[in-house]
Amino acid sequence: MLRIESLRRDRFGPFDLALAPGEACAVTGPSGAGKSVFLRMVADLDPSEGRVSLDGVDRAAVPAPLWRRRVTYLAAEAGWWAETVAEHFPTGAPDRLAREREALRLPAEVFGWPVARLSTGERQRLALLRALAVNPRVLLLDEPTASLDPDSVRGAEAVIAGRRAAGLIVLLVSHDPAQVARLATRRLAVAGGKPA
Numbered sequence: 001m002l003r004i005e006s007l008r009r010d011r012f013g014p015f016d017l018a019l020a021p022g023e024a025c026a027v028t029g030p031s032g033a034g035k036s037v038f039l040r041m042v043a044d045l046d047p048s049e050g051r052v053s054l055d056g057v058d059r060a061a062v063p064a065p066l067w068r069r070r071v072t073y074l075a076a077e078a079g080w081w082a083e084t085v086a087e088h089f090p091t092g093a094p095d096r097l098a099r100e101r102e103a104l105r106l107p108a109e110v111f112g113w114p115v116a117r118l119s120t121g122e123r124q125r126l127a128l129l130r131a132l133a134v135n136p137r138v139l140l141l142d143e144p145t146a147s148l149d150p151d152s153v154r155g156a157e158a159v160i161a162g163r164r165a166a167g168l169i170v171l172l173v174s175h176d177p178a179q180v181a182r183l184a185t186r187r188l189a190v191a192g193g194k195p196a
Contacts, residue, residue, distance in 0.1 A: 007050035026184035034193035043073035072136035078127035
């Protein structure tokens with residue numbers, strides 16, 4: 001269970017939310033409403049007050065790198081810091097992720113490609129795969145399909161749904177009402193940095 005209690009900073013919050021394994025909550029609202037800031041606070045990437053816990057373990061009791069492996073944030077434009085795709089994945093991940101890679105319409109040889117060769121859509125699909133490679137308990141998705149064609153969107157949604165069926169908790173920022181309807185079991189509307 002992911003519990004968020006009185007999570008706030010500056011003009012954002014307070015937010016309260018509890019999500020069980022397999023639940024997906026869409027965080028909706030206009031651009032600039034504070035949706036991404038909310039996800040970043042949950043991931044402990046932005047300073048905040050309040051309490052966030054996973055299965056009864058408080059975020060404050062867990063080293064930040066370990067928390068971020070359990071509660072993984074995927075930015076709308078993910079960063080790439082090494083020359084090749086493979087350098088961004090743990091050892092053995094390409095084999096473990098083969099079915100999800102196929103669903104994302106990426107060829108097996110993609111792990112050997114230089115990052116500079118990737119299209120925007122390939123980078124976005126690989127960033128989702130990279131986030132899943134660490135087997136997070138919670139996945140925080142900020143516009144995860146914004147740059148994708150319809151077939152790739154379907155593949156990404158199928159991968160997310162498959163992980164949810166296995167117990168992954170998802171918080172999803174999306175401006176696509178149809179996607180929200182397909183993926184989310186709940187909604188959290190945000191306006192002016194606060195729950196609406």
